[in-house]
Amino acid sequence: MALRCAIIGSGNIGTDLMIKLMRSETLELVALVGIDADSDGLARAKALGVQAPHTGIDWIRDHPADVDLVFDATSAYVHVRNAAVLAELGIAAIDLTPAARGPKVVPSVNLTEHLDAPNVNMITCGGQATVPIVAAVSRAAAVPYAEMVSTVASQSAGPGTRKNIDEFTRTTARALEEIGGAEQGKAIIVLNPADPPILMRNTVFCALPDGSDHDAVLASVEQMVADVAAYVPGYRLKNRPVVEEGPFATPGGAVPHRVVVLLEVEGAGDYLPAYAGNLDIMTAAAVRVGEAKALHLTGVPA
Template identity: 60%
Template sequence: MKQARIPVAIIGSGNIGTDLMIKIMRHAQYLEMGAMVGIDPASDGLARAARLGVPTTAEGIDGLLALPNFKDIRIVFDATSAGAHARHNEKLQAHGVQVIDLTPAAIGPYVVPVVNLEQHLNAPNINMVTCGGQATIPMVRAVSQVAKVHYAEIVASIASKSAGPGTRANIDEFTETTSRAIVEVGGARQGKAIIVLNPAEPPLMMRDTVYCLAEEGADENAIRASVAEMARAVQAYVPGYRLKQEVQFERITAERPLNIPGLGRLSGLKVSVFLEVEGAAHYLPAYAGNLDIMTSAALSAAERFAGRHQAQAAARGEQK
């Protein structure tokens, strides 16, 4: 018999949380909405959830814990802020709930689904890095799978209109979290992240540039193929993710090396990858690809968690 879907809750009824709710309700295979949680009773996200029949609370984490159906919720997404997440996680872990963190708090391991999700299926808390990290770290990883990467730098340019209060309040955490994840997940020896809030009108889609300095003698054709394969893997859950042009290469010679702070003067193969992320426009505008890639990555991770839970239950003969 077919198993019941796993109820999930979303903490944060802003743009990211609301878009994630709509994605779950439209596209999830193993999940269903169990609760939408906020702190503003007048928020559009809570109102929309209520209209869709989703249990809601405007009392934050404590309100979630008090909901009658909380005992059935197995996975919780946190789409609030890095500062609030520590408190939320502490309370949820006491109940054995698996937490997917969409803030830059980085309490749990960094996860980019196409790169390292399978390594962290038992983690009680996973961190989805940042929008820039979800877009660019797969490309750094694609290069590092082929050649040693001394240094990787990413520039994420997003429409100012797509940067809400949470994003603006976490700019420092964005750059620090993304820089660390470039190393820990992407495989670079050293990383740097830059975010640009573009005020252009009409708003521009998310654009990302990835620069890698790989070892001398790296195979350009192998890197090009690895990047293309990784782009296709990301497109499986973010259809609007695409390369804007062919991968660019430049040989940096020992006679004219790059001076990289912390690493010194290095030569090698400079690899430049140019990306665009168009959102699916489920709740947010299509130009808000930076938010769409976060919610899509989080949904992909949760679906994998839930599918694993279902398979384990089936193996125990707990089919419903």
């Protein structure tokens, strides 16, 4: 039995997610719900034979018996309102905005920890790309301070992302701590308008205290990159990870070294072209969480 799903939000993320959900065997897409009848996403849904109402969360309110799980791909502000409605209706939510109402999930780190939570948060695209690396470092060494820099092509950052830029940095920084295991986290996002568009780039810096086992750190990072690539095929190291000598006066204290991990995410090209790896990593991770939830709730192995 497949879990019946709806997506709210017919922008870049919602539309890309629709295309991925249509390939899933354990998740059945019931509707892509938007608010703009003329949006490209809703037009694509109709063309693919998916219901495409434009009445937003009201459509879910009117069809509570048709939906087991909602993927929210709106914006942080809108999700705060949607989350309350979904909770009232008793419908589980996977939140793809940085609203962070529920526990944060990164498939390669804590996929099975929150399967019963009514609302789980997918952090941000940059968070999905970098939290695993911080988690990989912190299972091999203490990480008093971690920092990520995400650069995405301007063309792949829709109006929701642009209005939510503070929510991106805050939510991502918290995830570096809560899920990544850093004592302190910092997140930075840069938009690059180059044409042709650049592939999504992410850089992770972790402070390495005296006595850290650098070889163990590097091996752990390489293993984690393979684990993420298992559900996001375009996720890869751009260059080998390097340990650089400081000293570095981080907010978590002075450290003699830092590890620098330079990552690139090529998208699958489901909706936007390959440069938009930021969409892919988010939607691929959300599908992974949805499928784990389906397996857990239905008890049928996928």
